[in-house]
Amino acid sequence: MRTPSGHNVYAMAAEYPSAAALYEAAKVVRDAGFKRWDVHSPYPIHGMDEAMGLKKSWLSAVVLAGGISGLLTAATMEFGPSSFLYPLTVHGKPTNFFTVPAFFPIMFELTILFSAFAAFFAMFIMNGLPRLHHPIFNWERFSRATNDAFFLVIEARDPRFTEIEARNLLEKSGGQHITIIHED
Amino acid sequence: MIKGKAATTVERPLARVPLVLNKRNFSWLTERISGVVENPAPRWWWVSFTITGTVAMFGMFCLGYQISTGVGTWGLNHPVGWAWDITNFVFWIGIGHAGTLISAILFLLHQKWRTSINRSAEAMTLFAVMCAAIFPGVHVGRAWMAWFMAPVPTYYGIWQNFRSPLMWDVFAVSTYFTVSVLFWYTGLIPDLATLRDRATSKIKKFLFGFFACGWRGSNRNWRHYEMAYLLLAGLATPLVLSVHSVVSFDFATSILPTWHTTIFPPYFVAGAIFGGFAMVLTLMLPARAMFKLHDIITPQHIDKMAKIILLTGSFVTYAYVMEFFTAWYSGNAYERFAFWNRVFGPYWWYWWVGMLFCNMLSPQLFWFRWCRRNVYVVYFVCMCVNAGMWFERFIIIVGGLHRDFLPSSWGLFIPTWVDIWTFIGTLGIFTSLFLLFIRFLPMIAMSEVKITLPEADPHYGSTNGQQPAAAGGKERM
Numbered sequence: 001m002r003t004p005s006g007h008n009v010y011a012m013a014a015e016y017p018s019a020a021a022l023y024e025a026a027k028v029v030r031d032a033g034f035k036r037w038d039v040h041s042p043y044p045i046h047g048m049d050e051a052m053g054l055k056k057s058w059l060s061a062v063v064l065a066g067g068i069s070g071l072l073t074a075a076t077m078e079f080g081p082s083s084f085l086y087p088l089t090v091h092g093k094p095t096n097f098f099t100v101p102a103f104f105p106i107m108f109e110l111t112i113l114f115s116a117f118a119a120f121f122a123m124f125i126m127n128g129l130p131r132l133h134h135p136i137f138n139w140e141r142f143s144r145a146t147n148d149a150f151f152l153v154i155e156a157r158d159p160r161f162t163e164i165e166a167r168n169l170l171e172k173s174g175g176q177h178i179t180i181i182h183e184d
Numbered sequence: 185m186i187k188g189k190a191a192t193t194v195e196r197p198l199a200r201v202p203l204v205l206n207k208r209n210f211s212w213l214t215e216r217i218s219g220v221v222e223n224p225a226p227r228w229w230w231v232s233f234t235i236t237g238t239v240a241m242f243g244m245f246c247l248g249y250q251i252s253t254g255v256g257t258w259g260l261n262h263p264v265g266w267a268w269d270i271t272n273f274v275f276w277i278g279i280g281h282a283g284t285l286i287s288a289i290l291f292l293l294h295q296k297w298r299t300s301i302n303r304s305a306e307a308m309t310l311f312a313v314m315c316a317a318i319f320p321g322v323h324v325g326r327a328w329m330a331w332f333m334a335p336v337p338t339y340y341g342i343w344q345n346f347r348s349p350l351m352w353d354v355f356a357v358s359t360y361f362t363v364s365v366l367f368w369y370t371g372l373i374p375d376l377a378t379l380r381d382r383a384t385s386k387i388k389k390f391l392f393g394f395f396a397c398g399w400r401g402s403n404r405n406w407r408h409y410e411m412a413y414l415l416l417a418g419l420a421t422p423l424v425l426s427v428h429s430v431v432s433f434d435f436a437t438s439i440l441p442t443w444h445t446t447i448f449p450p451y452f453v454a455g456a457i458f459g460g461f462a463m464v465l466t467l468m469l470p471a472r473a474m475f476k477l478h479d480i481i482t483p484q485h486i487d488k489m490a491k492i493i494l495l496t497g498s499f500v501t502y503a504y505v506m507e508f509f510t511a512w513y514s515g516n517a518y519e520r521f522a523f524w525n526r527v528f529g530p531y532w533w534y535w536w537v538g539m540l541f542c543n544m545l546s547p548q549l550f551w552f553r554w555c556r557r558n559v560y561v562v563y564f565v566c567m568c569v570n571a572g573m574w575f576e577r578f579i580i581i582v583g584g585l586h587r588d589f590l591p592s593s594w595g596l597f598i599p600t601w602v603d604i605w606t607f608i609g610t611l612g613i614f615t616s617l618f619l620l621f622i623r624f625l626p627m628i629a630m631s632e633v634k635i636t637l638p639e640a641d642p643h644y645g646s647t648n649g650q651q652p653a654a655a656g657g658k659e660r661m
Contacts, residue, residue, distance in 0.1 A: 019639065020641070020643060026403075043374075044635070045403070046641065051642070060411060085343070090348070103346060105430055106352060110355070112359055113359045113362060116419050120366045123409055126408045130397030130398050132398060147210065147381065148210030
C-alpha cells in the first residue's frame, strides 16, 4: 500500500491517553480479528497479553533446554577427565562414581549459567532484536513511547488492513493523533 | 479472559503508602531519573571522583607492585597463609549478594518497593564482584597463570581437580558475575531506549541506540522480556544462595577448628546479605540526597531495608552464638580453645568491636521506628555493619589460622603497607565505578518504577470497560 506521495505504508497508529485506555482499545482490536498489530508502552502493562489475545511466552522452553545442556556439559566435563581420561587421586580418595556429590556444585553452576544465557539470547532472538532501525521511529510522537505515552499500531501487512477500517477502529476505541506511518 | 468489571482494584481496603510520593507521574520520573545522566555533572561528583580515583590508583599501583615483585609483599607467612586477601575476597563477594537479593529474590516475592533500588544495587553487585575477583586472582602468585583455573588440561594433560572446593569457587563466582551482568543488562534495555529517545547529541543517540538494541516498548516484546526477566530472577535466586555457600565450603571442608562446621553455608549467606544491604544504603543515601530522589527512594524504602538488616543481623547473631555453643558442646579441646581465643586471644578487640558491637548490637537500634526513619542513625549502623562484616571475615580466616594445633606453630598476622593499600585501593575502585555508573546509566529502573504508580494499572480510574481514564494521576477514586 502506498500514500499519494509515493511512500510505502508501514502502519496506522494512534496514541491513547492512559494505560487503561490502551488496554480497552487492545481488546477492541483483538475482537475485530487483526493479527499484525502491537501496542507500545513505557512499561509492561499487567494483563495486556490477554487483552491482545497472546498466549504465554514459550521462552521458558528454551531456558529448560539451556539448563539441561548445561547440566550435561558439566557432567561430561567432570566425569570425562576425572573418572576416565586421567583419574586424579587426591589424598588417596576414590575416583569412582560414588564421588559424584563433589561434582554437584559445578553441575549446578553450569546449569544456571547455560539457562541464563538461553534466557538472555532467546529474549533477543524471539523479539527480533537487536535492530538499529524500525519504521515506527519515523513517527515523531513515538519518541515518547519510552517515556509516558501509549500507542497502538496496526500494520499494513495485516490481511484485514484497510485504511478506512483501521482508522475507524482506532477512532472508535478512543485513539488520538491517528496517523499513517511510512515504511521509509 | 478479562471481561466485565475488574474496576475497583484501585480502592483497597487497607490503603498502602504509595511507593512514589507526591503523586508524581510517568514523565516526572523520566525527567528526574534521566536528568541525573543528562545534566552536567555536579561539582561534588567531580570532587568525589577525583578522591576515589586517586585512591583507586594507589590500589592499582599496589597490585602492579605485588604482581611484579611477588606475593611476599603481603604479610602472609606460616601459619597465616590466608589473611587480608581472602578476607577482602569474602567481604566483597558478600556485598554483591544484597544486589541479587533485591533484584531477584524480592522480585519473586512481589516486593514492588525493590524497583527504586534494584538497578543501583545490581550495579553495586557487579563492581563488588570485580573487586573480589582481584584478590584470588593475584593471590595465585603468578597472576598470569590464573588461566590454569579454567577447565582445560593445562599441564601434561592433567585436568583440574573438579572435586576441590576451590574449583567450585571458580565456577560459582564466574557464573555469578556472568549471570549478574546478563540480568543487569536485560533490565537496562528499556531504560537505555528512554535515554536514546531523549538524546540530543548524535553520539549519545548512537551509543544509547546501539545498546538499547532497537527496543520500542512493544507488548509483543514485553511478553518475552517479562518471561526472560522472571526466569533470570528465578535462576539468580538459587545462584546467589549457592555462591556464598560455595565460598564457605572453602573453609568448611577443611579440618581446622572454627572452619570445619556445618553452619557455615547459611551463616555466610545471611552475613553476605546483611553486609550487602548496609553497603546498598551506604551508597544510596548520599546519592538520594545529592540527586534529590526523595520521592522515589522514600523513608518507606529505607525503613524496609533497615528491617532486612535487622533480620539478617539476627541470623548472624544466632550463628555467632551457635558457634560458641557447638564448640562447648562438642567437648573438643581445640574447638573450645579456638573460640576462647576468639574472645580473649591476641585479636580480642576484633571480636569485641567488630562482631559484638558492630554486627550483633548496632543493628538492634532498628527495632525502633525512629531509628529506621532517621537517615543519620541508619547511616551510622550501616557503617558499623560494613566494618563489622570485614572484621568478621578476618576473625574467621586469621582467627582460624594463627593458633595452629601445636603451640610451636603459633604466629600472628601483621599486614604490610601493600596489604593495606590494596584493600583501600579496592574501596576506591568500587566507589569510582559506582560514581561512573550513576553518571552514565540510569541509576533507577525507570520502566520498573513506573509500574508502581497507580495509573499504571490498566483498570485505574475506569468504572465501565470503555471509559478512558485521565493520564497523570490526577483522578483518584
